């Protein structure tokens with residue numbers, strides 16, 4: 115602490131401490147604690163808050179599991195189904211994203227000349243100046259029944275009838291994949307960037323194929339970057355709202371859409387809070403489990 | 418197995434800059450051959466062309482009489498040791514060494530056996546399970562050698578592998594490299610900017626300057642009969658006396674320099690030929706510091722001259738005496754530390770002598786240090 119003050123001077127140190135504690139306490143801890151607390155409360159009008167009916171209860175969690183606040187006879191297949199579907203697809207999207215971004219990141223980090231690399235990075239970033247909602251709608255137009263892709267395929271005579279990409283959720287998966295692509299590419303790129311090019315050449319000289327070199331040298335070296343990219347993409351995909359709202363087919367639900375409904379349309383904030391808590395805690399546990407399995411430490415991720 | 422390597426008019430260009438120009442040399446089987454040259458002269462470029470990481474823009478590279486054009490580094494019978502070694506930091510020492518076997522699908526037990534054999538060859542027995550970062554610089558060096566030898570190359574290419582080590586270790590590794598080369602019997606092509614390294618280890622040396630070969634020869638040949646002023650000044654130390662030819666008698670040349678008339682021998686052109694000079698040619702006469710003696714030192718010498726004393730520098734085993742003729746021409750003379758030089762410091766003028774057999778006359782050209 116004393117060292118910190120000496121190093122940064124009293125003014126900057128005080129600013130840093132106040133800013134960081136404000137960010138941490140007011141923007142993260144307090145709202146999340148409030149949500150956590152809310153999820154154990156009954157849904158009662160604000161007038162009755164703090165009254166005798168305002169007691170801790172598990173009804174919202176029960177509702178998520180069993181579809182009813184009281185009986186535990188049959189499971190809430192709809193909500194639990196949506197939940198696991200969301201997680202599963204988020205995992206798949208993360209994996210596809212990884213496969214898609216790995217070659218790009220490797221190319222930028224180790225193959226391209228510095229100028230080409232800069233150009234590629236800029237052209238990856240610029241599309242993200244357009245906001246997520248707009249990008250999703252653009253994809254919707256692209257994939258629509260009378261959309262660009264269908265029209266092109268029809269004109270080329272490759273298909274006879276338009277394909278319903280929206281109903282098949284192709285549009286949704288494309289959109290989700292694209293939405294967080296930078297959060298995968300940059301950690302991968304950062305990790306690969308530090309790999310000594312001579313190691314790749316040494317491996318080649320020793321007779322290693324491209325694929326073996328990647329599995330034995332590049333991936334182990336970039337492991338922390340891969341973990342960090344996957345974590346971010348998984349968390350954000352599982353928690354995405356705008357893209358699913360715009361692009362999902364009428365019968366596909368993203369778990370965040372349920373949360374949103376409880377909060378907004380059904381005006382049941384405690385239940386929405388409970389659903390959020392479920393999503394957050396299961397996602398976190400899943401990520402920690404994966405990190406355990408692949409032997410990545412939290413400290414390495416933020417390196 | 419060991420193979421000879423032949424470069425025929427090899428040039429390597431980056432855009433319109435030639436990093437290697439028209440290099441031709443034949444390296445024999447089992448030879449320890451060094452390319453010696455200053456930083457940036459194109460040594461690494463040339464080595465990468467031999468190993469297959471880059472293709473020459475002109476000329477041919479033959480290894481074991483086979484043209485290597487279009488053959489990738491993994492298909493050539495060569496193995497390259499990188500300037501920074503490029504060991505794999507996340508693998509154990511044994512895994513590093515056996516990496517080439519692993520990617521060829523050799524079983525674990527056999528890999529380990531081979532790694533242990535190679536560890537023994539480079540005097541690192543029992544260190545196979547360590548991580549690379551747990552080794553000292555010299556040990557890493559040896560792991561890199563073992564890893565490169567694991568593919569049983571016919572030619573080992575070494576890119577200044579000792580440059581990161583401290584002086585003592587470097588000297589030890591020189592001897593060791595030479596011994597390993599004798600034991601495995603394959604061709605070593607060694608790159609260095611350190612002439613001491615090249616001279617102590619090599620059978621033959623090629624001196625390079627700005628992408629071109631200046632001279633190829635044995636260590637003695639290169640040191641004693643430099644063919645160009647660059648070689649004369651880059652390999653070892655040399656005094657350069659600029660002058661004009663006043664008389665020629667066979668191989669012996671009289672050079673008028675700094676008001677003295679020196680007698681010296683004409684430089685070698687290789688293949689038994691000598692440079693021929695005529696009167697009034699502009700030349701440089703080279704005399705090595707260790708060939709210049711103080712007058713009272715017992716030695717037969719036919720050139721005697723006087724120079725003004727400037728400074729004396731202690732270098733451990735020997736002393737460097739700096740002098741100048743008329744304050745213009747600098748002269749440096751090295752004597753053994755045992756030589757008494759106490760009165761030298763008090764005297765203004767020093768009488769010096771050298772033998773005409775130790776003085777080489779070459780046409781004027783660029784020096785290594787200007």
Ligand SMILES: Nc1ncnc2c1ncn2[C@@H]1O[C@H](COP(=O)(O)OP(=O)(O)OP(=O)(O)O)[C@@H](O)[C@H]1O
Nearest residue numbers: 431434436454455456457458459460461462463610
């Ligand atoms: N990829 C490249 N593109 C352009 N120029 C290059 C490239 N690689 C090397 N050069 C140039 O070629 C010349 C020779 O480089 P090289 O690396 O062969 O030198 P070197 O003799 O190995 O030097 P050092 O002793 O410092 O390693 C240098 O002038 C360098 O700038």
Ligand SMILES: [Mg+2]
Nearest residue numbers: 460461500576
């Ligand atoms: Mg080099």
